[in-house]
Structure formats: C-alpha cells, structure tokens
Amino acid sequence: MQASDVFKPRSASIATVSLSGDLREKLIAAAAVGFDGVEIFENDLLAYAGSPQDVRKLAQDLGLAIVLYQPFRDFEATPGRLAANLDRAERKFDVMQQLGVDLLLACSNTQADAIDDDARAAADLRALADRAGARGLRIGYEALSWGRHVHRWRRAWEIVGRADHPALGLVLDSFHTLCVGDAFPGGADAPPGDKIFFVQLADAPRLTLDPLSWSRHHRVFPGQGQLAVAEFLKAVCAAGYAGPLSLEVFNDNFRAAPPLAIARDGLRSLLALQDETRVGGGAPLPAVGMHRGVAYLEFAVDADAREQFAARFAELGFVHVGRKRTKAVDLYRQGEVAVALNADPRGEAGGRARTCGPSLHAIGLAIDAPAAALARGRAFRCEASPSDDGVRDASSLVLRTPDRILIELLGPNGLNEVTARFDPVEDVRPEVGELIRIDHLAQAIPVQEMDGIALFLTAVLGLSAQQSCEIADPHGLIESRAMVSDGRALALPLNATKSAGTMTGRRIARPERPAVHHVAFETDDIFAAVRSMQTRGASPLAIPHNYYEDLGSRFMLDSEFVKILEDHSIMYDEDEFGRFLHVYGPAFANGFFLEIVERKGYLGFGAANAPIRVACQAHEYERNAELETQRIGAMRPDGGRPPGGRLATAAASPSTRRPAPTCP
Numbered sequence: 001m002q003a004s005d006v007f008k009p010r011s012a013s014i015a016t017v018s019l020s021g022d023l024r025e026k027l028i029a030a031a032a033v034g035f036d037g038v039e040i041f042e043n044d045l046l047a048y049a050g051s052p053q054d055v056r057k058l059a060q061d062l063g064l065a066i067v068l069y070q071p072f073r074d075f076e077a078t079p080g081r082l083a084a085n086l087d088r089a090e091r092k093f094d095v096m097q098q099l100g101v102d103l104l105l106a107c108s109n110t111q112a113d114a115i116d117d118d119a120r121a122a123a124d125l126r127a128l129a130d131r132a133g134a135r136g137l138r139i140g141y142e143a144l145s146w147g148r149h150v151h152r153w154r155r156a157w158e159i160v161g162r163a164d165h166p167a168l169g170l171v172l173d174s175f176h177t178l179c180v181g182d183a184f185p186g187g188a189d190a191p192p193g194d195k196i197f198f199v200q201l202a203d204a205p206r207l208t209l210d211p212l213s214w215s216r217h218h219r220v221f222p223g224q225g226q227l228a229v230a231e232f233l234k235a236v237c238a239a240g241y242a243g244p245l246s247l248e249v250f251n252d253n254f255r256a257a258p259p260l261a262i263a264r265d266g267l268r269s270l271l272a273l274q275d276e277t278r279v280g281g282g283a284p285l286p287a288v289g290m291h292r293g294v295a296y297l298e299f300a301v302d303a304d305a306r307e308q309f310a311a312r313f314a315e316l317g318f319v320h321v322g323r324k325r326t327k328a329v330d331l332y333r334q335g336e337v338a339v340a341l342n343a344d345p346r347g348e349a350g351g352r353a354r355t356c357g358p359s360l361h362a363i364g365l366a367i368d369a370p371a372a373a374l375a376r377g378r379a380f381r382c383e384a385s386p387s388d389d390g391v392r393d394a395s396s397l398v399l400r401t402p403d404r405i406l407i408e409l410l411g412p413n414g415l416n417e418v419t420a421r422f423d424p425v426e427d428v429r430p431e432v433g434e435l436i437r438i439d440h441l442a443q444a445i446p447v448q449e450m451d452g453i454a455l456f457l458t459a460v461l462g463l464s465a466q467q468s469c470e471i472a473d474p475h476g477l478i479e480s481r482a483m484v485s486d487g488r489a490l491a492l493p494l495n496a497t498k499s500a501g502t503m504t505g506r507r508i509a510r511p512e513r514p515a516v517h518h519v520a521f522e523t524d525d526i527f528a529a530v531r532s533m534q535t536r537g538a539s540p541l542a543i544p545h546n547y548y549e550d551l552g553s554r555f556m557l558d559s560e561f562v563k564i565l566e567d568h569s570i571m572y573d574e575d576e577f578g579r580f581l582h583v584y585g586p587a588f589a590n591g592f593f594l595e596i597v598e599r600k601g602y603l604g605f606g607a608a609n610a611p612i613r614v615a616c617q618a619h620e621y622e623r624n625a626e627l628e629t630q631r632i633g634a635m636r637p638d639g640g641r642p643p644g645g646r647l648a649t650a651a652a653s654p655s656t657r658r659p660a661p662t663c664p
C-alpha cells in the first residue's frame with residue numbers, strides 16, 4: 001500500500017471564501033484535490049446564479065458535504081432588534097435547509113450599538129438556538145477578534161455556557177484565538193468537546209496590524225505563517241473535538257490565484273499539520289534527511305545558451321566530464337560540484353527552453369532515503385511522474401515542485417550514480433577547484449505563488465522559512481524569503497515583488513518565466529577563486545567605490561583588507577555568527593548570474609548588500625539594453641533616429657522603457 005492511500009486528514013473541509021472564482025469553480029476545486037466538505041460563505045451563494053438546491057446537488061455530485069453556512073452577523077445584544085434579527089435568522093434557516101446544511105456560524109456582534117451585557121447576549125442566543133433547534137438546525141457562536149464586546153473565545157464560551165442550549169455551541173477559529181495572544185487550554189480548563197461545534201484553522205505572518213485588517217488580508221494556511229496553529233489544534237482535539245478540520249483563509253493573493261492551486265496548497269497544509277500533530281492517528285511520514293543537498297543542477301538550454309553557460313562554468317573552473325550517448329546532455333564537474341546542460345530539443349527540457357528560454361530544469365538531491373522521500377512527496381499529493389529525460393534514467397525517482405521543476409531524489413552517493421550515466425568525454429579527471437558545493441539557488445516567483453512554493457518546500461522537503469526581508473531595487477521593493485534545510489545542505493531564497501520594474505519584476509513578467517536565475521557556489525578561499533576566474537578571462541560584477549568607503553567604518557575593518565576586497569569586487573557582511581564574503585559574475589543567457597560565497601560561520605545570504613548588488617545589475621542590464629537598441633537602430637536605414645532626432649533608448653526610465661530585448 002502506498003503512503004498516499006492511507007495518509008488522509010480525518011475530515012478536511014475548506015471555507016469557500018478561501019478560494020477564487022464563482023461558487024461552482026470553488027466547489028469543483030475543493031473536490032478535485034480531495035476535500036470532504038465545504039463551509040459555504042454567504043456572499044458566494046448570493047453571487048451565484050443557481051438556486052441553493054442546485055448548489056446542494058452540485059456538492060452531492062462532487063462528493064462534498066456542506067458542513068457549515070456562514071456568517072450570520074450582528075445578532076446578539078442589540079436592544080430593540082431581537083424580533084427583527086430572529087426573522088432574519090429564519091430566512092437563513094430556509095436557505096440552509098435548501099442547501100442541506102445544519103450548522104450556522106453566528107459571529108460576535110461588531111456594531112457600535114451592541115451592548116456589553118453577557119446575560120443579554122446569552123438570552124438572545126438561547127432564543128436563536130430555540131428557533132434553530134425547532135428546525136433540526138444548530139448555531140455555532142464565534143468570537144471575532146474585532147467583535148464590539150466579545151472578541152475572545154473564552155468570553156464566547158461564557159455566553160454559550162450561560163445560554164445552556166443543546167442547539168448552541170462554540171466555533172473556534174485559530175486565527176482569532178492566536179492573533180490576540182490567547183491559547184486554547186488543555187485539561188479541565190477547556191470547554192467540553194461536544195460543545196465545540198466547529199473548528200476553523202488559519203495561520204498568519206506576525207504583523208503589527210489591527211486584527212480586522214490582519215484577518216481579512218493576511219491569513220494563510222497552517223504552516224505558511226507564524227502562529228502556533230499546531231498547538232491550538234492539539235489542545236482542541238485533546239478537549240474532545242472530533243468534527244471537521246476546516247480551513248478559513250481570507251488572503252488577497254489567494255483570491256487572485258487559480259482555485260485549484262490554492263485548494264491543493266490547503267489540503268497539503270492540513271496533511272502537514274496532521275503529520276506534525278498526529279491528530280487523526282496513523283504513522284508519521286518519514287522525514288527527509290538532506291545529507292549533502294544538491295548533487296547536480298540541470299539547465300534546459302538551446303544551442304546558443306549552451307555556449308554561454310558552458311563558457312561561464314569553464315571560467316569558474318568546471319570541466320566537461322561527460323555526455324549522454326544518445327542525446328545532447330552534458331555534465332560538468334569541479335570536485336563534488338556538478339552542473340548539466342540539456343540541449344536535447346526532443347525531451348521536456350527542450351520544450352522548456354523553447355517556451356521559457358534557458359531555465360533550471362532539474363535539481364538532483366543527495367538525500368539519505370530517496371524512496372521514503374518519494375513516498376512523502378506522494379502523500380503530500382505531489383506529482384511524481386517518472387522522467388528518464390536529460391540527466392535521469394528510467395529508474396530515477398522524481399518529484400515536481402509546484403512550478404514544475406523536477407527534483408531527482410538520489411542516495412547519499414548521488415553524484416557518482418549520476419556521473420556513471422554519462423560517457424566520459426575528456427581525458428581529465430574532475431579537478432578539485434576552488435568551488436566546494438552549491439550554497440544556494442535564488443528564484444523569482446510571482447507574489448501569488450510564494451506561499452504555495454514555500455509550503456511545498458516545508459511540508460515535502462522539510463525546509464524552514466527564515467524571516468523575510470525586503471530588498472530595495474532602484475525601481476521598487478523585492479520581498480525575499482530564504483527556505484533552508486537543517487544543517488543548510490539546501491537553501492533556496494524565494495524572491496517576489498509587486499513592482500514590475502524591479503529586476504525580479506522583469507524576470508516574472510512573462511507567464512513562462514525561468515524560475516531559478518541565480519546560483520551561488522561556496523568556496524573556502526574566495527580570493528583564490530576570483531583570481532582563477534580572472535585568469536580564465538572573466539571579470540566580476542563591478543561594485544562602486546562608495547560601497548567600500550562605507551564598509552570599513554560599518555564593520556571597523558582594516559583599510560588594507562577593504563582595499564583587497566575592492567580590488568577583487570568582493571562584498572562583505574557580518575552577522576552574530578560570523579563573516580561573509582561574496583562576489584558576483586556578470587549576467588548571461590537571459591539574466592542568469594553566478595555568485596561565489598565564502599562563509600565563516602555566517603548564516604544569511606548577504607541581504608544587506610543586495611540593494612547595492614541589484615542596483616549594479618540593473619545598471620548593467622539597462623546599459624546592455626541601450627546598447628542593444630542602438631545596435632538594432634544602427635542596422636535600420638534611418639539609423640534608429642526617432643522624429644525628435646535623439647537616439648531611441650530602451651532604458652530611458654522604468655515608465656517609458658520598451659519591452660526588454662531579452663527577458664532577464
């Protein structure tokens with residue numbers, strides 16, 4: 001039996017407000033990825049062209065239970081309006097019976113005219129529960145964290161307890177509980193499990209924001225944020241709650257993303273939460289022991305890009321060691337570091353190179369137990385299609401990331417396995433050069449995909465997110481979040497932006513973008529590495545003198561040392577653990593660039609230097625774009641002169657810039 005057959009959350013549900021599209025699209029997406037139930041958000045029904053009976057039928061056909069209807073607002077403790085509010089409730093009950101759902105979520109009153117009176121709130125809710133009970137329905141009362149008087153679950157529980165009606169219970173929401181700093185208690189302090197009618201789960205990044213704005217725009221799925229959702233869930237289940245686990249996420253990016261992708265992330269997040277908390281039983285999934293991390297990187301290239309990549313790798317000291325017998329796939333090595341270029345036009349990489357330009361196609365990972373990692377990936381609903389194209393052979397174990405990069409799972413000795421798949425081409429043994437391993441791979445991704453990719457990396461590969469940081473680019477801000485494995489064998493900084501003119505923005509402007517554009521190699525002698533690179537004819541990205549002027553005083557560095565750094569174009573940073581020296585190569589093949597780093601205990605990625613480096617790259621990029629425009633202009637009969645007489649320039653300013661000649 002495969003892990004995916006047994007690994008299923010006990011009853012997984014999702015609120016329709018978490019997904020984009022119309023109600024039909026939301027239900028189809030939820031069912032397609034394997035949810036058992038949905039909470040119907042009222043506005044989704046009101047905006048839907050079909051009747052409630054149609055929705056009931058659709059859900060039934062899709063195998064989805066409708067587990068809750070929500071929200072019923074501003075009901076309790078409003079003097080003078082009880083009768084009208086009960087009438088309003090009866091109309092909702094009609095709809096619920098047409099939908100075939102028995103539980104209504106009533107959230108705490110947010111209106112200015114609600115009075116601060118628990119006895120009154122309890123009496124009103126008892127009247128509501130009476131009406132509901134008479135129709136075989138139930139009411140779950142939820143404390144919104146911005147409720148007028150009731151904004152904590154404990155107060156909601158006092159009111160529910162005081163009302164003491166069998167058709168009235170609590171709805172607990174991890175966001176409302178945790179965002180105000182509450183915990184859900186264990187033991188005798190917890191409400192009895194049968195009074196917890198429903199549990200909603202959402203996480204969020206820690207922000208200093210009022211709860212309403214925080215909740216309506218920044219909720220994420222469990223594991224994607226920083227709240228203690230696992231502890232919350234364990235406590236709720238320990239209290240005896242046995243109902244559905246339901247995701248309720250209000251998030252601006254999720255609303256803009258395809259519902260199927262978000263639904264898949266939601267289910268994956270519930271599975272990861274179940275694996276972490278052991279809620280629902282079952283054996284824990286095996287963890288991924290990352291061992292050495294990256295065994296090889298494989299790039300999809302056309303003939304032109306192959307020349308450019310090969311030249312850059314040669315400058316860094318890589319040697320061409322192998323070629324596949326039947327296809328244009330080449331392996332380059334330097335000691336234990338390996339890269340492959342796949343220029344085979346027939347395979348999947350060929351398609352990728354044609355649609356996305358030169359791109360990272362596959363990552364080989366040297367891990368402790370590849371078969372167990374594959375089972376883990378399958379359990380998390382990853383695509384695990386075999387692919388014997390490129391570097392891989394028919395027995396390769398392969399997972400796909402959400403952005404469809406292939407991950408080959410290799411044993412601890414992975415690089416030797418891979419090298420043996422190639423015919424040797426040069427009579428040279430892979431020299432031990434200055435580069436000792438792949439330090440990190442950076443990736444530009446659309447803002448809406450950031451949380452999904454981060455979730456994949458956490459749940460499936462066991463990476464953790466470092467604190468995000470913002471990098472100032474000359475034309476906007478870039479958000480950077482590094483995903484790192486224990487022991488740092490694998491590190492993947494993810495970059496996203498809302499500013500189209502930034503270097504990251506330009507990279508993701510095309511729907512089919514190359515994801516990874518930046519590879520950093522580690523050395524233990526960066527000065528030697530730069531000198532070798534220069535001997536082979538390459539020059540590093542030039543860094544302005546002003547940077548070095550500032551550097552000496554910032555870290556109290558010896559002026560001789562700063563001079564040597566400047567002579568080698570090496571940047572420098574420190575953190576509480578140590579020092580970091582790094583240097584960048586020029587951009588090539590549609591905006592790729594390589595970096596060499598030397599770490600002396602330092603754990604970060606040089607974020608403090610990123611704004612300077614990005615500005616230098618933007619400058620280089622704009623200058624190249626201008627040269628390209630002039631070159632094209634010079635080939636035209638009018639010499640490229642616009643009516644005004646000035647030379648046309650592609651890089652005048654971000655707002656007037658024409659599409660770049662190549663995608664960076």
Ligand SMILES: O=C(O)c1ccc(O)c(O)c1
Pocket residue numbers: 070071105107142144173176200215216248
């Ligand atoms: O933002 C809201 O209005 C809202 C509605 C229903 C909920 O369950 C909730 O947690 C928030």
Ligand SMILES: [Mg+2]
Pocket residue numbers: 142173200248
């Ligand atoms: Mg809620």
